[in-house]
Every structure is written in structure tokens, then in C-alpha cells.
Amino acid sequence: MSVDAHRDDTGARMGMWLFLFSELLLFGGLFVLYAVTLSTHGEAFAAAGRELNWVLGTINTLVLLTSSLTAAIALSAVQKGNSALALRCLWGTLALALCFLVIKYVEWSSKIHHGLYPGGAQLAERPEGQMAFFNLYYVTTGLHGLHVLIGGALLGWVVLKIRQGGVHRSNFVLLENSVLYWHLVDLIWIFIFPLYYLML
Amino acid sequence: MNDTNSQHILSYALLLRVWAALLALTVVTVGISRIDLGALNIWAALAIACSKGTLVLLFFMHLKYESRLFAWMFLAALCTLCIFIGFTFLDVLYR
Amino acid sequence: MNSAQSEVNTNFLQTPRKGLGSWIFSTDHKRIGILYLCSVLSFFLVGIALGLALRLELFSPGPTIVSAQTYNSLFTLHGVIMIFLFIIPGIPAILGNILLPLQLGAKDVSFPRLNLLSWWLYMTGAALALLSLFGGSGPPDTGWTFYVPFSAITTTNVSLAATAAFVLGFSSILTGLNFLTTIHRLRTPYMSWTQMPLFIWSLYATAWVQVLATPILGITLLLVVLERSLGLGLFDPGKGGDPLLFQHLFWIYSHPAVYIMILPGMGVISEIIPVFTRKHIFGYKAIVFSTLAIAFAGSLVWGHHMFASGMSDTAVFVFSLLTFIVAIPSAIKVFNWVATMYKGSVTLAPPMLFALSFIFLFSVGGLTGLVLGAPGPDIHVHDTHFVVGHFHYTMFGGTGFALFAALHFWLPKVFGRMYNHRVATGAWLILFTGFNILYGSMMIVGMQGMPRRYYDYLPEFTLGNQIATAGSWLLAVGILLMFGNLLRGCLRGEPVGDNPWGAATLEWTTSSPPPLENFIDEPEVTRGPYDFKGVNIS
Numbered sequence: 001m002s003v004d005a006h007r008d009d010t011g012a013r014m015g016m017w018l019f020l021f022s023e024l025l026l027f028g029g030l031f032v033l034y035a036v037t038l039s040t041h042g043e044a045f046a047a048a049g050r051e052l053n054w055v056l057g058t059i060n061t062l063v064l065l066t067s068s069l070t071a072a073i074a075l076s077a078v079q080k081g082n083s084a085l086a087l088r089c090l091w092g093t094l095a096l097a098l099c100f101l102v103i104k105y106v107e108w109s110s111k112i113h114h115g116l117y118p119g120g121a122q123l124a125e126r127p128e129g130q131m132a133f134f135n136l137y138y139v140t141t142g143l144h145g146l147h148v149l150i151g152g153a154l155l156g157w158v159v160l161k162i163r164q165g166g167v168h169r170s171n172f173v174l175l176e177n178s179v180l181y182w183h184l185v186d187l188i189w190i191f192i193f194p195l196y197y198l199m200l
Numbered sequence: 201m202n203d204t205n206s207q208h209i210l211s212y213a214l215l216l217r218v219w220a221a222l223l224a225l226t227v228v229t230v231g232i233s234r235i236d237l238g239a240l241n242i243w244a245a246l247a248i249a250c251s252k253g254t255l256v257l258l259f260f261m262h263l264k265y266e267s268r269l270f271a272w273m274f275l276a277a278l279c280t281l282c283i284f285i286g287f288t289f290l291d292v293l294y295r
Numbered sequence: 296m297n298s299a300q301s302e303v304n305t306n307f308l309q310t311p312r313k314g315l316g317s318w319i320f321s322t323d324h325k326r327i328g329i330l331y332l333c334s335v336l337s338f339f340l341v342g343i344a345l346g347l348a349l350r351l352e353l354f355s356p357g358p359t360i361v362s363a364q365t366y367n368s369l370f371t372l373h374g375v376i377m378i379f380l381f382i383i384p385g386i387p388a389i390l391g392n393i394l395l396p397l398q399l400g401a402k403d404v405s406f407p408r409l410n411l412l413s414w415w416l417y418m419t420g421a422a423l424a425l426l427s428l429f430g431g432s433g434p435p436d437t438g439w440t441f442y443v444p445f446s447a448i449t450t451t452n453v454s455l456a457a458t459a460a461f462v463l464g465f466s467s468i469l470t471g472l473n474f475l476t477t478i479h480r481l482r483t484p485y486m487s488w489t490q491m492p493l494f495i496w497s498l499y500a501t502a503w504v505q506v507l508a509t510p511i512l513g514i515t516l517l518l519v520v521l522e523r524s525l526g527l528g529l530f531d532p533g534k535g536g537d538p539l540l541f542q543h544l545f546w547i548y549s550h551p552a553v554y555i556m557i558l559p560g561m562g563v564i565s566e567i568i569p570v571f572t573r574k575h576i577f578g579y580k581a582i583v584f585s586t587l588a589i590a591f592a593g594s595l596v597w598g599h600h601m602f603a604s605g606m607s608d609t610a611v612f613v614f615s616l617l618t619f620i621v622a623i624p625s626a627i628k629v630f631n632w633v634a635t636m637y638k639g640s641v642t643l644a645p646p647m648l649f650a651l652s653f654i655f656l657f658s659v660g661g662l663t664g665l666v667l668g669a670p671g672p673d674i675h676v677h678d679t680h681f682v683v684g685h686f687h688y689t690m691f692g693g694t695g696f697a698l699f700a701a702l703h704f705w706l707p708k709v710f711g712r713m714y715n716h717r718v719a720t721g722a723w724l725i726l727f728t729g730f731n732i733l734y735g736s737m738m739i740v741g742m743q744g745m746p747r748r749y750y751d752y753l754p755e756f757t758l759g760n761q762i763a764t765a766g767s768w769l770l771a772v773g774i775l776l777m778f779g780n781l782l783r784g785c786l787r788g789e790p791v792g793d794n795p796w797g798a799a800t801l802e803w804t805t806s807s808p809p810p811l812e813n814f815i816d817e818p819e820v821t822r823g824p825y826d827f828k829g830v831n832i833s
Contacts, residue, residue, distance in 0.1 A: 010267075011405045011480035017270055018472035021277035022510045028281040029514035029544055033529060035285055036292050041535055054230070061226050069219040072210065072260045079209045119526035132535030135527050139518065183261045190252045194245035198233035269479070280507045280594065287595060288543050290614075294607035 009173040016177040020184045023147070027188050030140050034195060037132045044129025049200025051116075052137070053107060057197035060103050061189065067096035068186040071155070071179045081169040083162055090159050093182065097152040104145055108138075137196055144188060151185045154178040208265035218259045225252050306711070306808040322407035325709065325809065328393030330414050335389055336778070338380040338421060343771060345373040350733075350767040353760045356752050363750040367436035368451070370748055372428065374439025375456060379463045380421055382694050383552060386559035387505075388417070388470055390701050391498050393709060395474060397802035397809060398492045400483030400818040405476040413469040420463035427455035438748060440549070443530040443541045447522045454523050457516040464509045464516075464548075467555075471505030474498055483801075485820040489583075492800045492824040493576065496583050497562025500590035504551045504558075508594065512548035515541065542604055546597035554593040556690055557657075558586060560697030561628055564650050567704055568632050569825040570798045571647035572639030576825045578631045585624035592621045602670045603677040611670050618668035625661055629654060644796070645719035649700030652727050656692025660685060663738065678748075681741025684734045692730060699726075699777065704796065706785055711807040713791045714784025722777035729769025736762040792833040800824045 038045050074089035111134070115122025118135050126134075158178045161167040167175050229248040233241060258264040263271055307325045310317065318326055349369050352359045361369065392410065396403050404410050428434045431452040437445055441460075446453050478499050482491070519541070521527040528534030530541040569576045576582065598606060598614030632654055641647070663685040666672050676682060707713050740759035745752055752760065794803040799822055805814050822828075 008405065008480050011476050013266070014270070014273075014479060015406055015409075015472050015476045017273060018475055018506050019468075021273070022468050022472070022506050024277055024510075025281060025284075025507055026510035026514050028284060029511045029547075031281070032285050032288055032544065032547075033540060036288060036537065036540060037535065039289070039292060040537070044535075054233070058226065058230050062223060065219065065222045065226065068256065068260055069215060072215045073212055076210050076212060076215065118521075118528065128533070128535030130535070131528065135529050135534065135536070139521065139527065139529070143514075180261055183256055186260075187253050187256050190256065191249050194229055194233070194249050198229060199242045199245035276503070277507060283595065284511065284547050287598070287610075287613075288540075288547075291539070291543065291598065291601075291606045291610035294609035295605075 009176075012173045013176060013180070016180050020180065023184055024188075027140070027143070030136065030143070031191075031195075034136055034140070037129070037136065038200075041129030041132055044127040045133045046200035048126070048130035048133035048137075049196060052197050053110075054197045056103055056107050057193055060100055061193045063096050063100050063103070064186050064189050067093045067100070068183055070096070071182045075172070075175055075179050078162070078167065078169065078172045078175055083168065086175075087159060087162055090155055090162075093155055094152055094159070097148055097155075100148060101145060104141065108141075140192060140196070144185070144192060147185045147188070151178070151182045154181055208262060210259065210262070210265075214259065218255055222252055222255055225255075305811065306806065307811050308710070308808050310811060320411070322403070322411050323811065324392050324396050324403050324407065324410060327410050327414055328389055328391075329709070331384060331388040331392060331417070334414075334418060334421065335381055335384055338376050340778075342373055342376040342381055343774065345369050345376065347767055347771055349373060350764040352750070353752070354764045355761075356754055356757060364433070364436065366750045367438075367748075368428075368434035371435050371438050371456075372424075375424055375435075375460065377690075378439055378552075379460050380417075380424065382556045382690055383463075383467060384417060384470075385556070385694060385698050386563065386701065387474070387498060387501055387555075388413075389698075390494075390563070390705060391470070391474060391559065394705065394802055395477060395495065395498060396481065397805070397813055398495055398800050399478065399481060400486060400801050400814065400820070401477065401481035402812045402814075403481075404473050405480055406473050409469055410473055413466045413473070416462055416466035416469070420459045420461075420466060423455055423459035423462060427452040427459065431455070440545060441516065441519060442545075443519065443522070443538045446519055447530065454520045457520050461513050461516050464513050467505050468509045471502035471509075474502040475506065478502075483818060483820065485818075486801075489580070490820060490823055492562075493565035493579070493582055493586070494559070494562035496586050497558045497565070500586045501555050501558045504555050504590050504594065508548045508551040508555075511544055512552075515544040515548070539601070539604060539606065542601050543597070546600045547594075550597035550600065551590075551594045553689070554589055556694045558589060560653065560657075560694040561586070563697045563701040563704075564632060564653050565628075566798075566800070567646050567650040567700055568635050569827070570704075570796050571642045571644055571650075572636045573797075573827050574635055574639040574825075575823070575827070576631065577634035577637075578627075579825070581627055582631050585627040588624040589621060592617065592624065596621055599668055599673075602673045615668055615670050619665065622661065622665060622668075629658060629661075645714075645716055645723060646700050646704035646796070648720060648723045649696050649703060652723070653693060653696040653700060656688050656696060656730070660688030660690075660692055663688065676741060678746055679741035680737045680745045680747055683747045684738030684741055687734045687737070692734070699723075702781055705802075706781060707788075707791050707795050708802060708807050708809075710785040710788075711790055712784055712786070712788035713795060714780050714788050718776065718780040722773050722780060724773075725769055726773030726777060729766050729771070729773050732766030733763050733770055734766075736760075736766065794830070794833045797827065797830050797832040799827055799830050 070089040070092040074086040074093070077083070077086035077089060111117065112120070116134055117123060118138060123131055123134055155178050158167060158175050161174060225248050229245055232244050232248075237244065257274070263274065307323055318330060321327065348361065349366070352361055352366055352369070392404070432450040433452065435451045435453045435456040436449060437453055441453065441457060478495060518527065518529050522530060529536040530538050532538065565576060565582055596614055596618045598610050599618045602611055663681070667676065667682060667685060703714070703719060736759045740756045740763070741747075743756065743759070745756045745759070791807060793805065793807050801818050801820070802809070804818055
């Protein structure tokens with residue numbers, strides 16, 4: 001019984017997509033809360049939203065979009081048999097992921113420094129809508145950050161596999177699926193960014 | 201299984217063009233958000249986010265090149281999410 | 296080569312590797328199915344013990360055997376165990392795992408290692424749930440629904456129990472995506488979509504609900520845990536949150552979860568009825584359609600759990616209307632089963648007895664559901680024992696009896712041995728009688744006004760409660776007898792042939808127990824799943 005008899009790359013991708021749907025719905029619960037709180041606490045909610053640093057948010061968006069580009073190029077490169085380029089691109093993605101998290105850290109710590117965190121003294125004095133905004137902000141970006149970490153770990157593992165020769169031109173579904181996961185992380189951020197940083 | 205290794209290798213140039221479009225849309229959405237358009241701000245931001253998301257799905261995630269089934273599945277998931285949000289508003293809007 | 300060949304040919308119970316390790320690290324879908332069989336049924340027995348204790352406490356008004364706080368923990372744990380550890384994984388994880396590849400003519404599921412991971416996650420979740428009984432400030436006392444604000448402020452081990460449910464949900468999602476991929480990708484090329492057994496269709500619809508609805512529960516419970524640990528407050532009106540949103544999010548999952556529980560049961564019944572009436576199933580396509588319709592419409596009705604919560608009248612109206620609409624595809628199924636039996640050659644073998652009682656009990660459960668789906672009557676019986684009786688008729692009388700039917704139907708295939716039919720029939724009779732005494736009288740006292748989850752009650756409810764408690768003993772005797780008989784049958788029963796019931800689906804064309812990779816030769820689909828012409832009992 002060789003391994004190849006069981007191999008079904010399309011099936012593997014389908015499984016990954018289905019998993020991504022469940023991730024989408026996981027964030028979906030938070031989007032439900034966002035939509036409802038925005039409609040019930042409109043003004044105060046928006047006032048808190050304007051306190052976020054949209055410049056840092058924009059930079060992070062650009063960082064994440066670029067990390068998706070390098071991930072996509074890495075896949076094309078492996079498909080073309082250019083492992084060296086793929087590795088360089090994946091390192092790029094990992095570096096950008098780190099950059100994203102560092103910026104996030106700066107953002108969070110400046111807010112936390114001002115006492116704006118769940119259970120924080122400053123936040124407790126704010127109007128209800130503002131508290132709700134910051135609570136949602138921390139949960140959503142925190143959960144997203146966790147996904148950046150998981151995606152980064154996955155891609156790091158793939159880097160190892162490419163170097164060991166386990167992922168190559170005729171067997172790259174592991175890379176494909178990890179890259180899919182990474183794009184989902186990007187996709188969710190594409191929606192978090194305007195919802196939290198821009199349109200309020 | 202014959203379709204197992206049906207590869208769609210996207211050219212670097214195409215990926216770069218998609219990336220450029222994504223960056224451009226980001227600039228546009230930030231620009232629009234700095235102008236006060238009232239409720240239109242929200243819809244503009246969401247519309248741009250949707251078009252960015254579509255680009256990522258179709259090209260970066262290869263949805264355009266997968267079998268049609270994948271797209272249908274994705275739509276099913278998306279509709280489910282919309283229903284969950286929409287039906288919650290049946291309560292929230294009329295409470 | 297030779298030894299490898301013979302290994303493929305021997306049945307899956309007798310591979311050369313022995314010992315516990317060859318089971319708990321096996322990626323064979325049949326072995327994983329049996330792992331689930333043992334673990335799920337063990338937790339079922341724990342849940343039964345808790346339920347019996349609950350009934351015993353309610354035998355007389357005032358304190359009977361436990362304190363009020365212990366009573367709260369008992370019904371919480373009874374609910375958590377029965378819902379998350381028994382009914383939700385019950386049919387899909389046990390029989391879905393064993394049968395899905397067999398009925399599709401495949402060697403295994405798409406992701407065998409992920410399948411094993413699902414079982415380990417299940418066991419992890421189960422361990423966490425049991426751990427929540429000990430230490431800290433006592434077992435959780437919120438009820439299995441974890442409603443805020445109480446779940447956010449009680450000092451008992453709610454966080455641990457919620458984490459357990461989160462992990463179990465993850466296991467459920469992985470099983471669902473595995474099944475979906477398997478059905479799409481590994482179905483034998485000879486089998487078209489409309490030649491699939493109806494059980495597969497029901498697993499397909501279920502798996503979609505598992506993948507799309509379970510994450511909502513995950514995030515909801517996560518938010519409760521964060522509220523408890525970090526003071527997050529998204530459900531706390533003092534912090535701009537909304538406790539009703541918890542109920543929305545909770546039921547967005549937990550109502551579709553009802554269909555995760557019942558759809559596979561309906562699939563089982565659709566398999567069993569044709570075999571024991573020797574007739575093609577009536578309205579195959581209508582059943583497929585109604586299966587998908589239930590999965591879809593079932594995701595639109597979560598608000599009917601919240602009629603008494605202060606939700607808007609518009610929402611009450613829409614959710615009530617949609618609830619009545621779900622009754623249509625459910626009724627289509629019942630009519631089709633009955634029409635299948637019409638003028639058929641009915642054999643009352645044990646699987647068929649359980650299947651027939653499923654139709655009766657599920658109909659009672661479904662029709663009392665319409666009482667609750669109408670907002671007016673619902674206000675009257677909301678949170679009474681009527682509700683408890685109703686959902687035990689659907690969940691236990693429905694899914695539970697379908698599981699029992701399925702075990703009686705397929706265990707001879709899995710183990711190649713037959714249980715004692717007379718004992719099985721006797722056990723069924725005791726079980727069925729005890730069931731109706733227990734939950735029937737619960738519905739009556741509920742209608743009279745006995746609230747659910749109350750430790751104490753007014754003296755006028757004493758008689759109804761005592762009858763119910765007596766029924767619970769009968770029920771327990773029936774279940775023990777049934778499991779004892781099944782266990783004995785699996786281990787030491789008479790050996791049976793490959794197709795003891797004369798069924799037409801693919802799993803009966805291979806040997807009993809099936810070989811390691813399910814089929815020695817690639818199976819061919821020469822007949823429809825319910826085409827019994829020329830099928831012999833062997």
C-alpha cells in the first residue's frame with residue numbers, strides 16, 4: 001500500500017476550505033456582536049472607534065496584504081520548482097507577520113497604558129457604548145492575532161518541510177493549505193480594518 | 201484521480217497586479233474615510249472591503265481556478281453568516 | 296507482499312498488532328468508530344446515572360436525597376454529558392465513522408489521522424467536563440445552557456465546563472469536515488449522488504451544520520470564559536453588552552445542533568424501514584430534499600427558544616412562523632416511512648421495533664413541539680416539565696431510539712455475531728414502556744405548572760412526579776438489559792453471515808466483520824440502495 005494510492009490533493013484542499021468556513025463563522029459571531037452594538041450604541045461606539053490609531057491600522061493592512069503576496073508567490077514558485085525563491089518569500093511572510101504583531105503590540109500597549117482595557121479603571125468610567133467598543137476591539141484583534149501566530153507557525157513548519165524536501169514541485173498541498181490559511185487571516189483583517197479603524 | 205494534480209500556476213506578474221490593486225483600494229478606503237459622507241462612509245468602506253476580499257479569494261486563494269463546487273460551498277458559508285447576522289436584527293431593530 | 300496481502304484480507308478486529316495501542320492510535324475508521332462506541336456509551340451510562348439521581352430527588356417534595364446545590368449541579372452535568380458527550384457525537388461519530396466509507400465503497404475517510412485527532416479531542420473535552428466536577432468551588436450549576444448573567448458570576452467551575460464544550464465542538468467540526476470531504480471525494484465512481492444511501496445524505500446535511508454552526512458556540516463560550524476571567528462584559532448591560540445576545544448566539548448553534556442530533560437518526564430509520572418491509576423506500580428524492588430542507592430551515596428558527604426572554608414581537612412572529620415551516624419536511628419524512636410500509640412484508644425484528652417506536656415517539660415530540668412553537672401556548676408552558684418531556688421525546692425518543700435501532704441493525708455487521716432476539720425484544724418493550732411513563736407524566740405535570748430545574752415542588756405535583764420516577768427505573772432496567780444483550784451478542788453471540796437482514800446497501804456486500812480495507816475487490820454498484828430484488832439473506 002503506497003502512500004500515493006491514498007493521495008487526493010483536491011480533497012485535502014476541500015477539507016481546508018471547509019475548515020476555513022468554520023473559522024469564518026467563528027469570527028462571524030464577533031461580527032454579529034459588532035453589528036448589534038453599533039446599531040444600539042451608535043454614537044458612543046463610534047466615538048471610541050475614532051480613538052484608534054488609523055495610521056497604524058493602515059500600515060498593518062499594507063503589511064498583511066504584502067505578506068499575502070509573498071505567500072502567494074511562494075506557492076507559484078514551488079509549483080514552478082523554484083524552492084529557493086519560495087523559501088525567500090516565506091521568510092518574507094514570516095518577517096511581515098512578526099512586524100504585524102509588533103505594531104499590534106505597540107497599539108495595544110498604548111491603549112492599555114491609558115487604562116483602556118477590559119476591567120481597566122479608565123475604561124470603566126467611559127459611557128457604555130465605548131466600553132463595548134473596546135471590549136470588542138480587544139477580543140476581535142486578539143483572536144485575529146492568535147490566528148496570525150497559528151498561521152505563522154504553520155508556514156514556519158512548511159519552510160522546514162521545503163528545506164527537507166518534503167514539499168516540492170509534485171507534492172505541495174501542505175504549502176497550498178497553509179497559504180490558504182494565511183490568506184484567510186488576511187481576508188478577515190480586510191474586514192476588521194475598516195470596521196474598527198475607518199468607518200466610525 | 202486525474203484532477204488531483206491539476207495545477208494552476210499563477211504568474212508572478214498577475215499576483216503583483218492583484219497586490220497593487222489591493223494596496224490602491226486600501227489607499228482609496230482610507231481617503232474616503234477622511235471625508236465626511238454620513239452614512240455613505242459605512243457603505244463605501246464595506247463595498248471596498250468586499251472588493252478587496254473578492255480579489256484575495258479569487259486570485260490569492262485560487263478560487264477562480266478551483267472547481268465550481270468550491271465557490272458554491274463558499275457562498276453557502278457566506279449566506280449562513282449573513283442569515284445569522286440578519287435574523288438577529290429581527291430582534292434588535294424592533295425591540 | 297504475501298503477508299501484506301493477507302493482512303489486508305483479515306478482518307479489522309484481528310490485525311496482527313494487539314493491545315490498547317492498536318486501538319487508541321488506530322487510524323482505521325472502523326476502529327475509531329468502536330472507540331467512539333465505547334466512550335460515548337460509557338458517558339451515556341454516566342448521564343443515565345445522573346438522570347436517575349435527579350428523578351429520585353424529585354420523588355417527593357422537599358429534600359429527598361441531595362441538597363439543592365447538588366441538584367443544580369446534577370441537572371447541569373446531566374445536560375452537558377447527554378448533549379455534548381452523547382447525542383451530538385452519538386450517531387455520526389459511532390455509526391457515521393463505521394459506515395460512511397463502507398456505504399460509499401471507500402477504504403477509509405478522507406483524513407484518517409484527523410479522524411483519530413477528533414476522537415482524542417473528544418476524550419480531552421470529556422476529561423475536562425469530568426474534571427469540572429472536582430476542585431474549585433464545586434461543579435457547575437448553570438444548566439447546560441450556560442446562560443448569562445448567572446454563568447458569568449457563579450463561582451462554580453463554569454469556565455472549565457465551557458472549555459470542555461469548546462473542545463468537544465472542535466472535535467465535532469473536524470468530524471463534519473472529514474465526512475463532507477469523504478462524501479465528495481471518496482464515493483466510489485460507480486455511485487451517483489442519487490444512488491447514495493439516505494443515511495449518507497443525512498450525514499451530509501448534518502456535517503454542514505456541524506461545520507457552519509459549531510464555531511458560533513465556540514466564540515460564545517469563549518466570551519463567557521473571558522467575561523469570567525478578564526471582566527470583558529460583552530454580555531453585561533452595565534458595560535454596554537447585552538445578555539440577550541448571549542441567548543441569540545447560543546441558540547444560533549444550539550438549535551441547529553438539535554438537527555445535528557436528529558438528522559442522522561432519521562437517516563438510520565430510512566435505512567431500516569425498507570429492509571424490514573422488503574420495499575423500496577417511498578419517495579427517495581423527497582426524503583433527500585427534506586433532509587437538506589431541515590438542515591437549512593433548522594438554522595433559521597433559533598429564536599423560538601427565546602419567546603419569553605423579552606425579544607421583539609417581530610422576531611417572535613418570524614421565528615414562530617419559520618418553526619412551523621420546519622414541521623413540513625419532518626412530516627414528509629414520517630409520511631414517507633409510513634408509505635414505505637404500506638402493503639409491505641413487515642418483519643418485526645428488533646431493529647424494526649426500535650425504528651417503529653422512533654416514528655411514534657418522534658411524532659409525539661414533534662407535535663408537542665408545535666405547542667411550544669406557537670408563542671401563546673409557549674408562554675404558558677415555558678420552562679416547565681412540559682418542555683423537558685417534549686425534548687426528551689425528540690432527543691431520546693428520536694435520536695436515542697434511532698441509535699438503539701442502528702446498533703441492533705449494524706452491530707452484527709461490525710462484529711459478525713448476532714445478539715439474542717428474544718431478549719432484545721423484551722428489552723425494547725421494557726424500555727419503550729418506561730420511556731412513555733417517565734416522559735409522558737413529565738409532560739402532564741408540566742402542563743399542570745411544574746417548573747423545570749426546580750428542586751422543590753408543590754404537593755399537588757407529587758403523584759405525577761412519583762409515576763415519572765417509577766418510569767425512570769423501568770427505563771433504566773430496559774437500557775441495561777439491552778446493552779447487556781448487545782454486549783454479549785458482540786462478544787459471544789452466534790456467528791452470522793455477511794447479510795443477515797437481506798439489505799441492499801454496499802456494506803452488506805463485504806464480509807462481517809469487514810476486512811481491514813473494507814472491500815477485497817473494488818465494490819461495484821449493481822443495484823440501488825433499496826432495490827431488494829434477488830437479495831438473499833446470508
